[in-house]
Amino acid sequence: MELFRVVTLAEARQLLSRYWPLKGRRKEVLPLLAALGRELARPVTAQDDIPGFTRATMDGYAVRAEDTFGAAEGEPVILQLVGEVPMGQPATVAVGPGQAVSVATGSMIPEGADAVVMVENTEIISGDRVAVFKPVAPGQDLVRRGADARAGACILPAGHILRPQDLGILAGLGVTRVTVYEPWRVGILATGNEIVPPDEEPAPGQVRDINSYTLAGLAGRSGAAVTLYGIAPDDLETLVTRVKQAMAENHLVLLSGGSSVGTRDLTVRVLAGLGQPGILFHGVAVRPGKPTVATVAGDRMIIGLPGHPVSAMVVFRILIEPLLKYGGYDHPSGRAAVTARLSRTVTSIPGREDYIRVRLEEGPEGLLAVPVPGGSSMISSMVWADGLIVVPLEEEGLEAGTLVEVHLF
Template sequence: MELFQVVTLAEARRMLSRYWPLPGRKEVSLPLLAALGRELARPVVAKDDVPGFTRATMDGYAVRAVDTFGARESEPVILHLVGEVAMGQPAAVTVGPGQAVAVATGSMIPAGADAVVMVENTEILGEGRVAVFRPVAPGQDLVRRGADARAGTCVLPAGRTLRPQDLGILAGLGVTQVTVYEPWRVGILATGNEIVSPDADPGPGQVRDINSYTLAGLVRECGAEAALYGIVPDDLEELTTMVGKALAENHMVILSGGSSVGTRDLTVQVLADLGQPGLLFHGVAIRPGKPTVAAVAGDKMILGLPGHPVSAVVVFRVLIEPLLRYGSYDHLMAKGTVTARLSRTITSIPGREDYIRVRLDKGPDGLRAVPVPGGSSMISSLVQADGLITIPLEEEGLEAGTMVEVKLF
């Protein structure tokens, strides 16, 4: 493959999607609370109806809705009170024509009733009678059996990342153990003779390792596990050894630095020799982040990100995060976006997608997206930003005042 045979972002995503999710991830069985944030490996099918009985959602009286039609303040409907259903007890009484049964929120609805009249709209008259001042419709103020889940139906599909409300429906189904996938494991390497560890005093021409820690934080935000493999100098043998070690211990490996054209840039050479299917692309039509390289070797994925921190973060957000967090690129705009008015005109070059860092300010006309200055080597520009906006591939820029979607960090 030629260096910088640039592909569009859409093409890069299609190439990576052919191999994701990677095969071979292990399944584990976990207690319900331990499974929060983990990805279901098998679908969950309801064994019972939830709820298992039709229940009241208000304190009041279970009635036949038809018996309340025409009721009003000046001319209430009078029903005969024939019993009560206590909380947690079966309904041992039946509602017939012209009858009512007292119920509490959560009580079982007795046979014959199809609605609940709120207690606020009634009055006890004595002698076993109750006045109803407002009509109710069939199904009002009750939850029917199986409304949450029907026995035999799939409640949660395989691949669902479990949220707190998902744990709730599982508990309601009596499921206390679930089969989930182990988290994706991601190995992270920094490359380059100029990179030193954060606890070192940089010499002339050296900088501390920013990317490893930024990328590890991003990986963990996605629910995956991150492992740092340190800093590898510009040495083909040492880089090959460390990449091999990281690949053996992880599902994905991310390298930062060493992906641009240069005599000492070895990432592409190492990735090309890892095995089949091999290099997928080298160069993506985005800014920042153009010199991005990706490869697949067997059941492992390897990505080489540019060394500038902003470039590395942008590439992670648009290429890697959707795979780790959602399993595909189908959820790119599902959440985490706000609409804002662009504070000033920004220009772009057609033929690449530009990702612009912005901060959000409150203006007299609502939220404003204010571009944050700084080159792709400046991590502070990310610290000051609240999110990214995109200038599409075919556009030459965006005018001040344009309403834009801000993808929040």
């Protein structure tokens, strides 16, 4: 069987995007707090204005702004105090020419007023007169009705991932339950005769299962519901049975394969027989992570990841995390990075994207990105790193001193 049919990272993303989001996700209605981090299945439309009335944002006096024009420390404007609007009460008094009404932060602005003078810029000079020492502009220190949300407006679209601030505006709208999608279900199966569970003592030539746990952590952090399916030996019949079990119970199945050519070939044989449309690609022009294979069978996606821990984590980060977390590769939150100066030159081979592990240090001219040594089999190199930098596909490397974007873990 052909071992590699290599595509670029951009091509791999394009192929996966044709089938994502996968079909078959259930919808459920949850109370607000239980919906944090979940994906909206329906848009949310405001039924009312927020706020429902124009309100003050400072303690002071509601006034007609034009009545304060020309006010100064040495020549204040004198206004007649005609009432007060207590917090949480409707305004029962109006502001006319030359008048002011006392308000607190959050008070309703009375009819006729279009600004608030902060109490610090005023002085009571008698029981019913207030001196204004500083002019205000229309709209100053107040929030108009509907400034946060207008009735009938779409506040949050379908597909939006709910954040704490989103729960706040929904609560303000009186929305206490929302319709969301169930989390993506992700099954993880480790493969290889040399892999043993973490609670076992490895025999000579064996290693403990690292990838199931790093991948489970990454998928869980991306909002998925994760199930581990243990370790399958390098046996075709067993592997097919275990993969089909995971497919029946999950939307996405991740196989963490052994590092040998024979094991990789076995994984491809299994994936090729799962159904249509079949294998999308076998090999991605990145380092680490080249021997990655992906297939779609019906409404299920199966991705075979390299056996080396660093390779598996890097591929998850650049191919899988954006799908689980943001629904695609173009979401602006997926591009968060810090800028740093490369501490030393790194080399690469044109024709592949290199993902270099770096740690961040403070240098004399700002942040330094310091490459972390270690091969793709060394999980410790990921532990000591703060993020990844990318050597582009066509470059032979990056010179020391180059400004780079560090994509943080």
